[in-house]
Amino acid sequence: xxxxxxxxxxxxxxxxxxxxxxxxxxxxxxxxxxxxxxxxxxxxxxxxxxxxxxxxxxxxxxxxxxxxxxxxxxxxxxxxxxxxxxxxxxxxxxxxxxxxxxxxxxxxxxxxxxxxxxxxxxxxxxxxxxxxxxxxxxxxxxxxxxxxxxxxxxxxxxxxxxxxxxxxxxxxxxxxxxxxxxxxxxxxxxxxxxxxxxxxxxxxxxxxxxxxxxxxxxxxxxxxxxxxxxxxxxxxxxxxxxxxxxxxxxxxxxxxxxxxxxxxxxxxxxxxxxxxxxxxxxxxxxxxxxxxxxxxxxxxxxxxxxxxxxxxxxxxxxxxxxxxxxxxxxxxxxxxxxxxxxxxxxxxxxxxxxxxxxxxxxxxxxxxxxxxxxxxxxxxxxxxxxxxxxxxxxx
Amino acid sequence: xxxxxxxxxxxxxxxxxxxxxxxxxxxxxxxxxxxxxxxxxxxxxxxxxxxxxxxxxxxxxxxxxxxxxxxxxxxxxxxxxxxxxxxxxxxxxxxxxxxxxxxxxxxxxxxxxxxxxxxxxxxxxxxxxxxxxxxxxxxxxxxxxxxxxxxxxxxxxxxxxxxxxxxxxxxxxxxxxxxxxxxxxxxxxxxxxxxxxxxxxxxxxxxxxxxxxxxxxxxxxxxxxxxxxxxxxxxxxxxxxxxxxxxxxxxxxxxxxxxxxxxxxxxxxxxxxxxxxxxxxxxxxxxxxxxxxxxxxxxxxxxxxxxxxxxxxxxxxxxxxxxxxxxxxxxxxxxxxxxxxxxxxxxxxxxxxxxxxxxxxxxxxxxxxxxxxxxxxxxxxxxxxxxxxxxxxxx
Numbered sequence: 001x002x003x004x005x006x007x008x009x010x011x012x013x014x015x016x017x018x019x020x021x022x023x024x025x026x027x028x029x030x031x032x033x034x035x036x037x038x039x040x041x042x043x044x045x046x047x048x049x050x051x052x053x054x055x056x057x058x059x060x061x062x063x064x065x066x067x068x069x070x071x072x073x074x075x076x077x078x079x080x081x082x083x084x085x086x087x088x089x090x091x092x093x094x095x096x097x098x099x100x101x102x103x104x105x106x107x108x109x110x111x112x113x114x115x116x117x118x119x120x121x122x123x124x125x126x127x128x129x130x131x132x133x134x135x136x137x138x139x140x141x142x143x144x145x146x147x148x149x150x151x152x153x154x155x156x157x158x159x160x161x162x163x164x165x166x167x168x169x170x171x172x173x174x175x176x177x178x179x180x181x182x183x184x185x186x187x188x189x190x191x192x193x194x195x196x197x198x199x200x201x202x203x204x205x206x207x208x209x210x211x212x213x214x215x216x217x218x219x220x221x222x223x224x225x226x227x228x229x230x231x232x233x234x235x236x237x238x239x240x241x242x243x244x245x246x247x248x249x250x251x252x253x254x255x256x257x258x259x260x261x262x263x264x265x266x267x268x269x270x271x272x273x274x275x276x277x278x279x280x281x282x283x284x285x286x287x288x289x290x291x292x293x294x295x296x297x298x299x300x301x302x303x304x305x306x307x308x309x310x311x312x313x314x315x316x317x318x319x320x321x322x323x324x325x326x327x328x329x330x331x332x333x334x335x336x337x338x339x340x341x342x343x344x345x346x347x348x349x350x351x352x353x354x355x356x357x358x359x360x361x362x363x364x365x366x367x368x369x370x371x372x373x374x375x376x377x378x379x380x381x382x383x384x385x386x387x388x389x390x391x392x393x394x395x
Numbered sequence: 396x397x398x399x400x401x402x403x404x405x406x407x408x409x410x411x412x413x414x415x416x417x418x419x420x421x422x423x424x425x426x427x428x429x430x431x432x433x434x435x436x437x438x439x440x441x442x443x444x445x446x447x448x449x450x451x452x453x454x455x456x457x458x459x460x461x462x463x464x465x466x467x468x469x470x471x472x473x474x475x476x477x478x479x480x481x482x483x484x485x486x487x488x489x490x491x492x493x494x495x496x497x498x499x500x501x502x503x504x505x506x507x508x509x510x511x512x513x514x515x516x517x518x519x520x521x522x523x524x525x526x527x528x529x530x531x532x533x534x535x536x537x538x539x540x541x542x543x544x545x546x547x548x549x550x551x552x553x554x555x556x557x558x559x560x561x562x563x564x565x566x567x568x569x570x571x572x573x574x575x576x577x578x579x580x581x582x583x584x585x586x587x588x589x590x591x592x593x594x595x596x597x598x599x600x601x602x603x604x605x606x607x608x609x610x611x612x613x614x615x616x617x618x619x620x621x622x623x624x625x626x627x628x629x630x631x632x633x634x635x636x637x638x639x640x641x642x643x644x645x646x647x648x649x650x651x652x653x654x655x656x657x658x659x660x661x662x663x664x665x666x667x668x669x670x671x672x673x674x675x676x677x678x679x680x681x682x683x684x685x686x687x688x689x690x691x692x693x694x695x696x697x698x699x700x701x702x703x704x705x706x707x708x709x710x711x712x713x714x715x716x717x718x719x720x721x722x723x724x725x726x727x728x729x730x731x732x733x734x735x736x737x738x739x740x741x742x743x744x745x746x747x748x749x750x751x752x753x754x755x756x757x758x759x760x761x762x763x764x765x766x767x768x769x770x771x772x773x774x775x776x777x778x779x780x781x782x783x784x785x786x787x788x789x790x
Binding site: 067100107335339343344347349 | 462739
């Protein structure tokens with residue numbers, strides 16, 4: 001992987017040991033702010049490498065980006081991935097990953113890792129969980145066993161994982177939900193974020209990101225942003241969006257909320273990965289995104305292409321010997337035809353899932369690169385228009 | 396893949412066009428004959444590269460070695476793979492592969508390909524098939540549709556696939572079976588082989604291998620070998636073994652049959668891939684092997700190691716951070732622990748199947764390399780002893 005990663009880690013560790021907190025574990029260097037939109041071009045410095053922003057982070061829920069090796073992730077251009085505290089907490093468990101020397105070592109990944117806090121998954125369990133001020137009791141989806149996560153435990157687990165970016169333990173309120181529910185929930189998320197900060201302390205090489213909640217209520221979003229940013233954290237996420245609300249509602253919330261986040265810190269929009277929302281998010285000032293969409297639809301046989309989604313399973317491509325996307329430079333498009341990939345998918349062959357996943361992830365990496373180039377060239381709105389027209393999105 | 400493959404193919408094609416059959420499409424160059432055993436060290440020259448023998452061929456049933464890319468096959472050292480006529484005949488069908496420019500192009504594999512004839516699969520269908528002198532009528536395992544394969548059709552399909560080695564359409568008699576059944580069946584297989592030869596003609600770049608049958612009856616094996624070798628084919632296989640009979644019976648048949656095959660032609664033992672049988676087969680004069688064993692048990696969570704089989708799914712390796720086989724140089728063993736691979740298998744992650752498959756295939760490639768080195772050093776019996784002791788096989 002990256003030979004320099006150990007040296008970089010040591011340097012960061014050293015700066016903390018000396019008590020000279022000259023550098024945060026994770027820091028956003030802003031190269032350019034767009035004049036036409038709120039987009040920013042930057043470099044996210046982490047203990048495991050520098051990542052150009054805006055960036056899309058592939059999701060590696062169970063300590064693996066489904067079907068991919070770390071080398072393949074590097075080849076498609078990924079420098080940072082997301083992994084899930086909830087899943088790793090239950091299986092294989094933090095003690096095993098501690099014994100393995102942390103998540104990077106366990107999964108052989110030399111790039112940066114952001115771990116979510118488990119909040120999203122726990123709250124998705126519905127009837128299987130019980131919330132208190134202390135934390136959340138829930139039943140494991142694996143074996144039904146009784147489990148408990150709190151801001152302290154979720155943070156401690158992430159400290160064991162050794163992720164570069166630790167997400168605060170939050171409640172992601174459902175959509176729709178009442179103003180009262182959203183208010184109580186986001187206020188608790190703010191109190192919990194303070195406990196996460198207290199727990200992490202100045203853990204060398206790890207940065208805590210707070211999460212703004214508040215549902216689709218602008219007043220609550222503002223309250224939440226004020227409370228979370230008051231904690232002076234190295235980064236901020238917008239959570240609780242892309243959970244079923246119309247995209248216009250998400251864009252409105254972003255229009256309203258993002259300007260409340262400090263301009264010098266990275267901003268991360270959680271759970272967003274459709275091409276249109278990536279572009280719209282960047283234009284509203286977002287630097288980081290993650291989503292299971294590209295990998296999940298890949299395994300279902302749907303490819304992202306410059307010309308819209310292509311259902312590679314469909315009979316229409318059975319005798320189509322062109323690449324999935326003729327404009328794509330990924331391993332799949334360089335070497336295989338739609339007909340072959342379709343054959344693999346129809347025959348339930350693992351290589352089919354791999355080739356689809358490689359393509360979709362590379363497609364989003366290329367999209368993000370083009371977005372960055374468009375910001376640099378001060379033509380992001382024009383790029384949006386061109387991309388939307390090609391993809392078939394309404395303008 | 397291999398940039399030279401096109402040039403080589405053209406050269407072979409040319410030699411046939413000129414009517415100068417100076418080179419068979421596939422030819423075995425024998426480098427050394429062991430003095431203590433019947434083992435031979437050689438080079439199999441094919442239109443898609445030279446392969447050192449004895450060789451184990453990974454199985455790519457549906458135009459893909461399960462979970463592997465062609466580049467990964469090259470990395471583990473595979474120069475020739477097997478693919479299955481029966482499966483490709485049914486899906487995606489020969490017409491699609493013809494349109495793709497043949498199987499090599501369809502699946503992006505620059506190495507050599509041996510295709511079986513479909514006989515083994517068709518005869519495995521039991522009640523779903525009806526045999527006549529003309530061929531076999533059967534029902535597809537995919538959709539129950541009525542299908543027909545004959546020596547001519549099986550050969551024509553393989554001509555479309557463009558495999559380097561075309562296997563004759565044979566009947567693999569079940570074990571056990573009566574002397575009468577085995578006699579009629581192997582006699583028909585010999586008549587069918589002549590029809591396959593007639594059908595292939597001097598197809599440029601393709602070599603037909605005949606298959607010796609005869610069940611576990613030495614007299615029938617001798618008759619079959621006499622009939623098949625009378626066809627003067629570029630290679631011969633021993634079929635109908637490793638179908639349930641005790642290994643000692645297989646070794647006895649090999650002791651008796653292999654000497655009847657011409658020494659200057661490659662000899663292929665079908666469906667054998669356990670480490671002991673590979674070594675025993677080589678000592679009895681076999682040059683080529685194939686088997687789904689390494690890839691199939693990999694996906695079930697069992698690894699081949701120098702110290703015997705390791706069930707990586709077992710709880711005993713849950714906290715074992717050593718590689719699957721500390722003596723192995725494969726990608727998996729270089730970068731991952733047993734604990735991580737077990738985690739992936741338990742979590743049903745595709746990467747787990749990939750890492751296991753890479754390891755098992757590399758293990759057999761290394762075994763075959765060591766066998767070749769032992770032949771070169773004239774110490775194959777000693778190597779057998781050492782390997783058997785380490786693996787835990789009885790001597």
